[in-house]
Amino acid sequence: MTGTNWAGNIVFSARSHARPTSISELQAVVAGSDRVRALGSGHSFNRIADTDGTQVTVAGLPRDIEIDTSKRRVRASAGLTYAELAPHLESAGLALPNLGSLPHISIAGACATGTHGSGNRNGNLATAVSAIEMVTAAGDLVELTRADGRFDGAVVALGCLGIVTRMTLDLVESFAVAQNVFEGLADESLDEHFDEIFASGYSVSVFTDFRTNRIWCKRLATDPPPGQRMFGATAAPEQRNPVPGMSAANSTMQLGVPGRWHERLPHFRPEFTPSSGSPRFARSPPTSCGSVRATTATRWGSISPGSTTRRPRCRSWTRSSNVLRRSGRDRTGARCSAHRRRRSRPSTSGCLRSVS
Numbered sequence: 062m063t064g065t066n067w068a069g070n071i072v073f074s075a076r077s078h079a080r081p082t083s084i085s086e087l088q089a090v091v092a093g094s095d096r097v098r099a100l101g102s103g104h105s106f107n108r109i110a111d112t113d114g115t116q117v118t119v120a121g122l123p124r125d126i127e128i129d130t131s132k133r134r135v136r137a138s139a140g141l142t143y144a145e146l147a148p149h150l151e152s153a154g155l156a157l158p159n160l161g162s163l164p165h166i167s168i169a170g171a172c173a174t175g176t177h178g179s180g181n182r183n184g185n186l187a188t189a190v191s192a193i194e195m196v197t198a199a200g201d202l203v204e205l206t207r208a209d210g211r212f213d214g215a216v217v218a219l220g221c222l223g224i225v226t227r228m229t230l231d232l233v234e235s236f237a238v239a240q241n242v243f244e245g246l247a248d249e250s251l252d253e254h255f256d257e258i259f260a261s262g263y264s265v266s267v268f269t270d271f272r273t274n275r276i277w278c279k280r281l282a283t284d285p286p287p288g289q290r291m292f293g294a295t296a297a298p299e300q301r302n303p304v305p306g307m308s309a310a311n312s313t314m315q316l317g318v319p320g321r322w323h324e325r326l327p328h329f330r331p332e333f334t335p336s337s338g339s340p341r342f343a344r345s346p347p348t349s350c351g352s353v354r355a356t357t358a359t360r361w362g363s364i365s366p367g368s369t370t371r372r373p374r375c376r377s378w379t380r381s382s383n384v385l386r387r388s389g390r391d392r393t394g395a396r397c398s399a400h401r402r403r404r405s406r407p408s409t410s411g412c413l414r415s416v417s
């Protein structure tokens with residue numbers, strides 16, 4: 062286990078670390094500790110995964126994936142990353158409707174914080190969760206499903222209710238996405254066409270360096286391709302990184318080339334370190350998995366760490382349906398004031414920020 066988060070801006074203050082290899086071992090660790098906090102893949106840029114007690118990772122638990130193709134759902138080990146899970150879903154002809162900017166994050170860690178991708182009609186990653194299994198403070202193993210009145214508050218729980226060991230996620234039929242980047246979007250144009258810009262694709266993000274803006278438009282491959290200009294911005298002639306100056310090789314394929322959902326919805330490719338974190342966190346999955354059960358035979362992909370470089374500050378906007386609800390915006394309502402306010406504040410973090 063590591064003593065810092067991915068960005069290295071947080072040094073954890075945990076007295077001890079635990080990496081149990083079985084549920085019963087995890088239960089004993091939790092029951093025997095006065096304070097416990099789970100650590101996912103360590104990508105949060107604040108102290109949310111920190112504790113002065115025992116910091117526990119579930120990454121050492123058996124890594125199982127059970128795909129139910131008829132019910133379109135998967136029950137997976139909570140410590141798996143989206144990069145590890147997604148190819149197995151794709152092999153079964155299924156998909157998650159949304160993914161975050163990074164595929165490197167763990168399912169449990171992402172859902173615990175309400176991590177979002179983008180898309181006016183897409184929920185955040187936690188909205189796919191239909192059941193969670195967790196070890197609670199007394200060391201009990203409990204499972205909550207949507208039918209349980211306690212379920213909603215237990216999903217985006219910031220690691221406060223227990224150590225999540227397995228999660229069941231709703232799936233959709235696999236789909237293809239094509240991604241285009243448009244550069245030179247003027248502030249005025251962003252203000253004036255905010256709704257149209259975010260409605261222009263299945264998943265749309267806007268990145269800014271507070272001088273100029275860039276649109277990352279991910280449309281369903283079955284939708285018509287965009288032109289060379291969008292709201293005054295022009296199509297990037299070559300592959301880009303969301304962070305100017307960083308290698309475009311770290312980014313998922315653009316230029317309108319269609320690809321499977323998990324190869325286009327994240328901004329960054331799993332085999333590279335995104336933005337400026339530690340390459341340790343571009344984690345390689347094991348070459349074999351404890352168990353993968355699905356209608357099709359599946360194998361782990363090969364992922365290797367990449368290099369890291371410092372990058373300038375950058376910021377992005379993304380949208381998902383839960384974000385619209387949280388900001389009190391209705392479908393036809395006025396421009397989101399939360400977005401306006403946040404745009405005017407420079408980022409204080411060295412990390413790439415997604416602002417909702």
Ligand SMILES: Cc1cc2nc3c(=O)[nH]c(=O)nc-3n(C[C@H](O)[C@H](O)[C@H](O)COP(=O)(O)OP(=O)(O)OC[C@H]3O[C@@H](n4cnc5c(N)ncnc54)[C@H](O)[C@@H]3O)c2cc1C
Nearest residue numbers: 099101102103104105162167169170173176177219220225
């Ligand atoms: C470069 C970069 C890009 C990002 N892009 C996006 C983005 O596009 N959209 C977005 O919304 N966010 C984004 N984030 C934020 C990131 O997705 C969240 O911080 C996410 O929670 C990280 O997941 P993790 O697995 O690293 O969890 P951690 O950071 O390790 O932990 C996060 C929380 O989850 C809890 N937790 C972890 N595992 C468990 C478990 N097994 N049981 C119970 N609780 C658990 C922890 O206790 C903690 O409270 C980005 C972060 C970075 C660094």
